[in-house]
Each structure stands twice: as structure tokens, then as C-alpha cells.
Amino acid sequence: MSILSGLRKPNSRKKGMKILIYGEPGSGKTVFALSFPKSIVVDSEDGCSWYEGTERTRNVVGILDSQSYDDLENLMDELDDANDEEFSSLVIDSETKVYENIKEALQNVEETRAARKGRDVLDANLSMRSYGKIGQLSGRLQNAKLRLASQGINIISVAQAADEMEDAGNGQRVKVGEKPNMDKRARFDYDVVIRLFTKDNKYYGEIEKDRLEVFERGDIVENPSYQNWVHRLESKDNQGKAVAKDFSKDAEKSQKAYYEEVKGEMSFADRVKEYFATIDADTKKKFVEDMVSATGTKKIKEMNKEQQDKVLALMSK
Numbered sequence: 001m002s003i004l005s006g007l008r009k010p011n012s013r014k015k016g017m018k019i020l021i022y023g024e025p026g027s028g029k030t031v032f033a034l035s036f037p038k039s040i041v042v043d044s045e046d047g048c049s050w051y052e053g054t055e056r057t058r059n060v061v062g063i064l065d066s067q068s069y070d071d072l073e074n075l076m077d078e079l080d081d082a083n084d085e086e087f088s089s090l091v092i093d094s095e096t097k098v099y100e101n102i103k104e105a106l107q108n109v110e111e112t113r114a115a116r117k118g119r120d121v122l123d124a125n126l127s128m129r130s131y132g133k134i135g136q137l138s139g140r141l142q143n144a145k146l147r148l149a150s151q152g153i154n155i156i157s158v159a160q161a162a163d164e165m166e167d168a169g170n171g172q173r174v175k176v177g178e179k180p181n182m183d184k185r186a187r188f189d190y191d192v193v194i195r196l197f198t199k200d201n202k203y204y205g206e207i208e209k210d211r212l213e214v215f216e217r218g219d220i221v222e223n224p225s226y227q228n229w230v231h232r233l234e235s236k237d238n239q240g241k242a243v244a245k246d247f248s249k250d251a252e253k254s255q256k257a258y259y260e261e262v263k264g265e266m267s268f269a270d271r272v273k274e275y276f277a278t279i280d281a282d283t284k285k286k287f288v289e290d291m292v293s294a295t296g297t298k299k300i301k302e303m304n305k306e307q308q309d310k311v312l313a314l315m316s317k
Helices: 029-033 069-081 095-116 128-150 247-265 268-276 281-295 305-316
Strands: 018-023 039-043 060-064 089-093 154-169 172-180 192-199 202-210 220-222
Touching (some): 029 154, 039 069, 069 128, 128 154
Parallel strands (some): 018 154, 039 089
Antiparallel strands (some): 202 220
């Protein structure tokens, strides 16, 4: 029986480990992340500075000091074309700072909009549109991590811990645990998730997820590090040619298909309105002139099918 188009048979191939670690300050997050070999480190908290020049950074081949979403995205694009013999791990320390950078940038946009409209900037909050944009940008970063991991690069994401709260009734909320302070959907993309903590001056990690099947959920590991998973990463089923995957292209494909479907369901007036929102004032003026010349009117809602087709043809140009 032949394999259907687009499918592949499961086989041994090289792949990188995607691991998310989070915890309170002083729980050993940066030290854990620095245990991975041939690492490029995005240091957004200045957490590596006191380790530079010491044995802790012996595995580091380069450091990017930035909290910028754009810098991180550009770096991952560059790593696509880099010589993978020079590095094998990407550390992002921390994801929390990058996530906050996105929110801060969009908050500034909201305040600028408020000022332009004469509203008090102190009352400007993130809109639903901005939250949607945050999700979109976070998704793009996650897809870039998945792409690099499919090429055999280890991805180590570090996040600060945030309290996980539940409604206890009577307007009361109680802490029921901790969660990584980043896009809440991101944790599903990782192979391993660990909550780091300290007890009696010792460092531990609680395993929340492990697709590599080295540990079980709930296991407590003292002084966790890369060495706990090295035998799995160097096993026979993690050898061979990498199968590069770019899920961002799937997102673009779905977006285009969905847009075409939605556009097909939109009324003619709504399609013209949407088009007008994408062009500047001078282009609008020229478009209206061409539209009147082609149809004899600028009354969109009164146009017949022939006139509508002429307008759509102008828009397609």
C-alpha cells in the first residue's frame, strides 16, 4: 500500500529537545540552562553576567543581551542558516521578559492612539486587538523554536514563576500552585517542563512533563541538568538526518485559506470597506475617481452585479 501524499514513515532522525523551566528567584534556573552544550544565550535579565568568565559559562559560545521580541526573532532566523556544528543549544533567559516586552510595546501603541484621540493615556488599556496581536507574535516565536528543534537544536526556555489562582467563592481567590509567566499556551509545545525550587538549601526540579520518558510526571530530581537527559539525546533513535519542519508556513497557509473563505462570505459593501481600510487618503481619492469612471456612480449599496464586478476588478489591481 502506498503512503498518501504529504505523509512520511516514522524513522530514526536527529531532533532537538525543547525544555521549559520555571521557578522563583534563586531556584537555579540560569545555572540549569547553562548546563547545555554549545549554547547561544539570549540574556534578557542580565542573569549570566556574574557567571561570565567562570566555569558556569564554559558551554556558552555567544550571548545576545536583549529583551526585544524582534531581536529574538531575527536571531532565530539567522540560526536557520548558521553552521550547526558551532552551536547545539539556544537558551532564552527569560521568556518572561520577552513576553513583557511585547505587551509593553503594544501598551505604548494603545497610549499613542489614546493621545491622538484626545483621551487620557492613563485610561488606555490593552484592547482585544492587542491581546490578539500578543498571541500572534507569541505563536510566531513558538513556531520558530519548533523549527530549530526539528533541525536538532536544543531549545531551553527559562521563565519566571507566577501564582496560579482559583476562585474560592465569596469573591475570594486562593493560590493553588505556580505556572510559568509567559503565553499560557506555550507550555504545550515543550517536550519537558520542570518547576525548579529549593528546599533546605538544595536545588530540585519537579517534573511536570517528559516526552523523552526519562522521568515520570511528579518525579523530584535533585540538581537537575543536561546530564539527566544526555543519554536519551545521544541514543540511536536520535541519530540520522534531521527532518526540518516549519509550522509557520502552515499558519500562513491556513490564514490565506480562511481569509479567502471569509472574503467569499462577505457582502460587496463590506469587501469595499475592508479594502478602503488598507489604503491611504491619496489612493482612496484616485480609487473613487476610477470607480465613478467605470460604473457611473460612487453609491456602493446601489450598484448592480455588473458594476460590482468592475469595482472588484479595480480592487484586485
